[in-house]
Amino acid sequence: MWRTRVLSTEAIQAVQSLKLAQNSSSKLEQVFSSKINRLLKADLLDTLAELQRQNELDLALKVFNFVRKELWYVPDLSLFNDMMVMLGKNKMIEMVEQLFLELRNEGLQPDARTYTELIGAYFKVEMVKKAMETYELMKASGYVPDKLTLTILIRNLEKAGEEALSNQ
Known part of the structure; x- marks a missing residue:
């Protein structure tokens, strides 16, 4: 429901x-x-x-x-994530990156959703290399990419003509 x-x-x-x-x-x-x-x-x-x-x-x-x-x-990761979604949709990548830094300054640690939103924002502005770097950072931080993250990654890599990267 x-x-x-x-x-x-x-x-x-x-x-x-x-x-x-x-x-x-x-x-x-x-x-x-x-x-x-x-x-x-x-x-x-x-x-x-x-x-x-x-x-x-x-x-x-x-x-x-x-x-x-x-x-x-009280610093709240979901508030930051929701703002990152909105900024990403509007292709405001510098502001998304700034929010990512600010959440850390407020003592919050990015979670899987935070990394996924950042990856999605990079793909919106066709920054494939930054998206892949963020994906690697996500894995290095101990987060296992979920189905949503992998779907976003694969679809956008294929759309960007990077099928070889999506097969990794």
Whole structure:
């Protein structure tokens, strides 16, 4: 059974307010101080997830950085992984690499999903060599590539014309 979390009225209003204010830095600042600042933890995280779902890159990054400054924030690998997915889809490879470094700076260790998202992001921008280096780093870190990782690897290597590498 597929379960989804229903957004609260506050989270929906926060997303709408952010989207309406995104073209004006002063209005955006006002939304953060009047609406975002008052959200409960769950609503704030739901707002971030909804912005990611809608591919609102700039707004999601602002909310992500806001979340990381909250008093209750504890470094969370899944938050980083979700941002890496979004940035990878938008071919923002430098930002994906920056997030990878930042998660380590926050005391987190990349897991199999983190490496898989990084590999996928490299393939999005056709950086096959970097993707393969990351795959080797993943294995060297003690993670056994799962079916998803191998599927991403094989499909993208074949698409890039690197069938010889995909047979390894």
